[in-house]
Amino acid sequence: MNIQSLRGMPDFFPDDLKKWHLLEAVLSDVFHAYSIEEIRTPLLESTELFSRSVGNSSDIVNKELYSFLDKNQKSISLRPEGSASVIRAIIQKKQEHEKHKLWYQGPMFRYERPQKGRFRQFHQVGVEYLGYEEGLSEFELISMLININKQLEISQYSLKINHLGDIEAKENFCTALKSFLEPHLPHLHEKDIARLASNPLRVLDSKEESTKLLLKDAPKFNDFISEKSKLFLNDLVQHYSDQCDITIDSNLVRGLDYYTGLVFEVVSEELGAQDAFLGGGRYDYLSTELGGKPMPAIGFAVGLERIIELMHVQNINVRTKVALIIADEQDNQKTYKIAHALREANLEITLDAFLSNGSLKSQLRRANKSNCNFAVIVGSDERLAGKFTWKDLSENGDQKLVNFEELLEVYKNL
Secondary structure, X not given: OOOOOOOOOOOOOHHHHHHHHHHHHHHHHHHHHOOOEEOOXXXXXXXXXXXXXXXXXXXXXXXXXXXXXXXXOOEEEEOOOOHHHHHHHHHHOOXXXXXXXXXXXXXXXXXXXXXXXXXXXXEEEEEEEEOOOOOHHHHHHHHHHHHHHHHXXXXXXXXXXXXXXOHHHHHHHHHHHHHHHHHHHHHOOHHXXXXXXXXXXXXXXXXXXXXXXXXXOOOOHHHOOOHHHHHHHHHHHHHHOOOOEEEEOOOOOOOOOOOEEEEEEEEOHHHOOOOEEEEEEEOOXXXXXXXXXXXXXXXXXXXXXXXXXXXXXXXXXXXXXXXXEEOOHHHHHHHHHHHHHXXXXXXXXXXXXXXXXXXXXXXXXXXXXXXXXXXXXEOHHHHHHOOEXXXXXOOOOXXXXXXXXXXXXXXXXX
């Protein structure tokens, strides 16, 4: 019997990774533009890190952690998210008093039901602004996520925002929500009854239709936060309403217990029921919860598999690809020289040089199968004329004869 990969642990082959490479390059460029530096943390952490940060009442800690005892009988876990590890690293280095703009990337692990675009091993890229009070940092992060979508040419999305106030506001709202829902316990799903007892906020995130119906008449978080927080939400909507579809969603709480202040999600209906592909918020108390000094913080994480799925649905292309076709065997040795010159002219373009024999027709067929956008053709006619054929491989694409200098100019400007 062949050994198979574990359920929810996918392999990614070269064709799969083309969009991944594009996505990773775009994210890196955007972060560089915002002066954000990379941090790398371990995949394995103490289980206590996540029970204290994500929250003992959360599904992540109760059901989804990959935890086990090491040889010293210490409970350790594969990281289910990235923020807690970043905060732990800053506390460990005693840098809570400094300001940091950091980003991270890598695999995360949750033992949940695998589904389209969502696996047990999944990949996140996250941004953390540490030491920054509420205000301009929120505006900058929203600006950043708008730019990420723009650079990826993702057009069909919505930004939902909410404000969770401070600890007192959360406690007052939870008390009111429990008082409202307790008479309706017979109509609640057992999962939501458990959430109501351990962390009432999590009921707002329920996927049960009966609970959603009840919540329409439930107290709204917006009634428990300060006027300052309400004005802040409205300012964000007014500032960015001409750049994206941004709305206030009073039921948005996010899935992690450490959030306070602003929370937000970027969603697309094209992803189905699991429609969020980016989310985050403020977590000013996480540092003290983990034993560090007070440190205001806000951040977000991007689910790479979710964005890849969205890029596929919206038919977003990867970087331009050109085939170099040598149709005359006498010119095979020129391939290296031509390919080198083209790559030197523009390294942003993927050049596929078919270093093998074959008819022009068969090589063009291979070029189309490899999803090439253009082809540079060198055949006997071109060799005699000292020219190259530049061919657009799209449907109804044209072609033209160019000399070497013209070819380099066309290639450079792709």
